[in-house]
Amino acid sequence: MSTSAFFYALAARVESARTPAELGFVFCNETRLLVDYRQAALLSAAPGQRPRLLAHSGLAEVDANTPYALWLAEVAQQARARIAALPATMRVLALAPDMLGEEVARDWSEWLPAHVWVLALGGPDGEVRALLLLARDTPWGTALGADGPEYALLQLANLYGYAWWAVAARPSRLRRWWRAAATGRRLRQAALVLLLILFVPVREYTLVPAEVISTRSEVIASPRDGVIRRMAVPPNTPVKAGQVLAELDDTTLRNRLEVAKAELATASTEMHQASQQAIESQSAKADLGIAEGKWRERQVEVASLQREMDKLAIKAPVDGVFVYSDPDDWAGRPVQTGERIGLLADPRALGVRAWAPVSEPTNLQAGAPMTLFLRVAPLHPISARLDSAGYQPVEAPNGVASYVLRGTLDGATREARIGLQGTARVSGRWSVLGYLLLRRPLATLRSWCGC
Secondary structure, eight states, X not given: OOHHXXXXXXXXXXXXXXXHHHHHHHHHHGGGGTSOOSEEEEEEOOTTSOOEEEEETTOXXXXXXXXXXXXXXXXXXXXHHHHHTSOTTOOEEEEOGXXXXXXXXXXXXXXXXXXXXXXXXXXXXXXEEEEEEEEESSOOOSOTTSSSHHHHHHHHHHHHHHHHIIIIIOOOHHHHXXXXXXXXXXXXXXXXXXXXXXTOEEEEEEEEEEEEEESSEEEEEOSSSEEEEEESSOTTEEEOTTOEEEEEOOHHHHHHHHHHHHHHHHHHHHHHHHHHHHHHOGGGHHHHHHHHHHHHHHHHHHHHHHHHHHHTEEEOSSSEEXXXXXXXXXXXXEEOTTOEEEEEEOTTSEEEEEEEETTOOOOOOTTOEEEEEETTEEEEEEEEEEEEEOSSOEEOTTSOEEEEEEEEESSOOSSOOTTOEEEEEEEEEEEEHHHHHHXXXXXXXXXXXTO
């Protein structure tokens, strides 16, 4: 069979390949129909990537991490630079050990025979994406212009390069569309679509940190100066009206009350003696008035101290949930009159408190819809309604100057509980998508240029 017949037979097998693995098998094994060689190897040579062994003659599968495969990859890496200097129509390199680095050339005799051709497989764009190494013990033909197997192999390299580009490296349809969109009608269509998207009506919104609170709550404060002896109920505990919440230390007041009671008993005895003497002596009636005054004074003092003793037990004025921090933080802590100890909240009237940074441009109007995403239940958003937004910025828990927002939850939910935190989405006015996307860059540009 002539060389031309072998060429067309090999071209038919290349055309029937549908995957890179099938192509690699044809390149490394079926090329023997045209020329004789001892071993062949196909390596990737995509721009910007290190070569890697893809296929080898006589092997159904290859391991790119074996010493032999790594050595071949280094050979291809050094040969690629020399191939780039060759003409685009004749990218075939007769590789020799003296063309490689000293360390790579030292292992040549162990892995390859003496005569090696490296065929650059390039696509229609001219970029080389794979290298085919053909090695044998006898020299290759030098008359490349003659009508011989070696010359046919050069022509076949072009076919191999196009086939590899079409199967393994051809750009995807999306990528080709983007390339086509860079000019002409597609570019105008893309601009029109983008313009229409920018004018899609959307509602402004801002995401702010938030927590669940009670809209009906009462501050529990210390009724007098003293020291907290103990907290009677754990944090976040439901309590009834009149239930003791906390107790102040009573040592000093109790001692004063005992002394006052003793003095009251003494004054009562003196008044009784003065009343007995006033019956027998007219002059003793004046002493009776003085003794009675001291007795009443001691009575008032005892009653006052008793009322102070009653204040030492801080009780719940109404039913609710007593919210405060760790009990260990309060035990033994001195407090002043009016100092806040905790909060008595109504769990049936739930709301939301949020902090909107002053840099947020969303128009915070009363009645705006809110959506609360709790950290414990992010997949179950809770609807709410904005009631008010503060005019004066304060420092938020995260240390950012913010406006305080207060809202009411729409209906009761199982996920909501006083003290839970999350993120609130506050909706503002209707606008277009382009403004929503560009408002921050525009605000930054305006502050930067001062206009």
